[in-house]
Amino acid sequence: SQQQMQLVRAVAVQVANAIGNAQLYFFIQDQAEQIGSLLREEQKEAAKNEAILESIADGLLVADDEGRVILANAALGQMLSLQDEDLIGRPINEMLGIYGTSGLHWSKTIENWAHNSDQVEPFALLTDDLHVENRIINVRLSPVFNANDFLGTVSIFRDITKAVEVDRIKSEFVSNVSHELRTPMTSIKGYTDLMLMGAAGGMSDSQRHYLTVIKNNADRLKSLVDDLLDISRIETGKTKLLRVYLDIGDVVNDVVNGHLRGRRQDAGKEMDITCDIPADLPTVSADKEKVTRILTNLVDNAFNYTPAGGTIRVSARNLGDVLAVTVADTGIGIPAEHLDNIFDRFYRSESEEVRAVPGTGLGLAIVHSLVEMHGGTMDVQSEQGKGSRFTFTLPFEPVVKGQTAELVTREIGNG
Known part of the structure; x- marks a missing residue:
């Protein structure tokens, strides 16, 4: 009947709703179980990452894009003698000066990056040292990006106190030994020179x-001792700069005409030596003795590793903020795999061409350190078999108001 049909329809609707609700229930239950499983995996992964983070001996600090600390591990708290509540949620700028003047560069850089994130290079790296309770903590700071979005910074802290102390003891030992060697070496060299000049009477050809042979080896040993003393003084901070208003043309003239061409004549090694020093170059505030040492080491290297018939060219350019000095040669060149290490102490290539030239492996390390002391930079371009170009820069410093830096130019001959 019509009434029965209506009842059946009503029941059918209720049954359909019940079935739909049951299916929805099972679907929701299944989704809940999957979400729960994912959540447990995430919690397990987070716990594992936290355990790894806490087990790292180096300190780690993460700041967000506003420069606020969001993560720090236990090692960091121990190194800096700080608790989590002293760190988490605090802006980095509140830590400015907490360790005196040390670490200011690091903390200010984080603040600057947070305020000028569009100017931060993705692979930027900054290193600084914190002095905490008679300990030295080295910090390395890097930005964190997701695609082009600046997310914040990560800082890695490492206690380098023992390494610094070992390096200091080693430098003092090298310095002491070098001083002890210098005294007898001076006597050996002096008396040998006197005998060669005939002060002790005539000698046979064999004598x-x-x-x-004694003189040549004494000269080599003296060079080694001088290099060891120089690098030791630089490392221990005993080397100071005596800045004057310096005309680079004077230095090039002394080194090229007074030293390099003299070596060419003594060695009987035919070589084309040219200079390109503009007469209108401004003076720089620099230590004349140290700049002379830099240039001498570079031209000596060029002379040693350039065969007869080659060319050495010394040039200088005003690049606006800095003076750039380049020593280029047509020598044996440097293999690409060695370019990253040539400024390391005692580093020398194992090639026969390099080993054929006596050396300590300290010359370029000294050059690099002296250039950095002036606030300059070193750059090298080289191709094996074609030659090398070493360029160092010296920043121009403004003349004090009321003073003038007189520019004296010299004409330096070529050939």
Whole structure:
């Protein structure tokens, strides 16, 4: 009947709703179980990451894009003698000066990056040292990006106190040994020179040959001792700059005409030596003795590793903020795999061409350190078999108001 049909329809609707609700229930239950499983995996992964983070011996600090600390591990708290509540949620700028003047560069850089994130290079890296309770903590700071979005910064802290102390002891030992070697070496060299000049009377050819061998090796040993003393003084901070208003043309003239061309003549090694020093270059505030040492080491390297018939060219340019000095040669060149290490102490290539030239492996390390002391930079371009270009920069410093830096130019001959 019509009434029964209506009842059946009503029941059918209720049954359909019940079935739909049951299916929805099972679907929701299944989704809940999947979400729960994912959540448990995430919690397990988070716990594992936290355990790894806490087990790292180096301190780690993460700041967000506003420069506020959002993460720090236990090692960091121990290094800096700070608790989590002293760190988490605090802006980095509140830590400015907490360790005196040390670490200011690091903390201010984080603040600057947070305020000028569009100017931060993705692979920027900054290093600084914190002095905490007679300990030295090295910090390395890097920005964190997701695609082009600046997310914040990460800082890695490492206690380098023992390493610094070991390095200090080593430098003092090298310095002491070098000083002890210098005294007898001066006597050996002096008396050998006197004998070669005939102060002890006539000599046979064999005797003169033997004395010449002694003299040459004494000169090599003196060079080694001088290099060791120089690098030791630089590392221990005993090397100071005596800045004057310096005309680079004077230095190039002394080194090229007074030293390099003299070496060419003594060695009987035919070589084209040219200079390109504009007469209108401004003076720089620099230590004349140190700049002379830099240039001498570079031209000596060029002379040593450039065969007869080659060319050495010394040039200088005003690049606006800095003076750039380049020593280029047509020598044996440097393999690409060695370019990253050539400024390391005692580093020398194992190639026969390099080993054929006596050396300590300290010359370029000294050059690099002296350039950095002036606030300059070193750059090298080289191709094996074609030659090398070493360029160092010296920043121009403004003349004090009321003073003038007189520019004296010299004409430096070529050839």
